[in-house]
Amino acid sequence: QVQLQESGPGLVKPSDTLSLTCLVSGGSITSYYWSWIRQPPGKGLEWIGYIYYTGSTRYNPSLKGRVTFSLDRSRNQFSLNLTSVTPADTAVYYCARGPNYDILTSYYSEFDYWGQGALVTVSS
Amino acid sequence: NFMLTQPHSVSESPGKTLTISCTRSSGSIASSYVQWYQQRPGSSPTTVIYEDNQIASGVPDRFSGSIDSSSNSASLTISGLKTEDEADYYCQSYDNTSWFFGGGTKLTVL
Numbered sequence: 568q569v570q571l572q573e574s575g576p577g578l579v580k581p582s583d584t585l586s587l588t589c590l591v592s593g594g595s596i597t598s599y600y601w602s603w604i605r606q607p608p609g610k611g612l613e614w615i616g617y618i619y620y621t622g623s624t625r626y627n628p629s630l631k632g633r634v635t636f637s638l639d640r641s642r643n644q645f646s647l648n649l650t651s652v653t654p655a656d657t658a659v660y661y662c663a664r665g666p667n668y669d670i671l672t673s674y675y676s677e678f679d680y681w682g683q684g685a686l687v688t689v690s691s
Numbered sequence: 692n693f694m695l696t697q698p699h700s701v702s703e704s705p706g707k708t709l710t711i712s713c714t715r716s717s718g719s720i721a722s723s724y725v726q727w728y729q730q731r732p733g734s735s736p737t738t739v740i741y742e743d744n745q746i747a748s749g750v751p752d753r754f755s756g757s758i759d760s761s762s763n764s765a766s767l768t769i770s771g772l773k774t775e776d777e778a779d780y781y782c783q784s785y786d787n788t789s790w791f792f793g794g795g796t797k798l799t800v801l
Binding site: 602611612613614617627628629661666669674675676677678679681682683684 | 726735737747783785793795
């Protein structure tokens with residue numbers, strides 16, 4: 568059973584960089600897309616972006632170049648850096664496997680495994 | 692870019708059937724798969740429906756999904772409602788720029 572676990576600081580100061588790591592266990596990071604998704608307290612879900620196991624990335628344009636992903640295949644983990652944070656970046660940050668890709672249809676599908684989420688508060 | 696619009700909240704009695712809608716603001720609903728996720732308080736989202744109408748593993752067949760090109764929307768239908776179905780439900784899809792979630796629908800079974 569694939570499991571994902573986020574780790575990182577729970578409190579970040581405004582204008583600093585938010586950094587989180589997602590450790591994948593029970594399966595290889597190879598051949599899949601891996602995403603970060605966040606959820607502000609009491610609000611809905613927002614896709615931040617994905618990184619493919621090859622290292623290629625796609626980010627949500629709304630984050631305006633503040634986000635960077637990296638991946639460490641030897642450690643089976645991937646990471647998120649979000650710069651110049653403000654209180655609006657306060658959220659539970661989830662890592663997830665996906666979007667899954669259907670080779671036959673060329674369509675993307677679900678985020679099928681999620682971490683438990685890490686609450687990150689941006690405050691001085 | 693597009694938006695996925697869901698009702699903010701719905702409620703129904705146990706044993707009844709209920710449908711949650713998800714309307715795509717632009718572009719065809721059929722141009723990319725729609726997924727539905729269930730999120731209980733304090734928990735991570737889990738898939739209930741993927742690829743428009745496929746039931747995720749372990750999800751009871753009381754759940755079903757569909758898309759309707761005429762209304763450019765997707766629907767999640769839950770029959771034989773149980774109190775354990777109380778949760779937030781999110782639809783999700785994508786275009787060539789980004790992945791999008793609906794705002795979520797809070798389901799109350801009373």
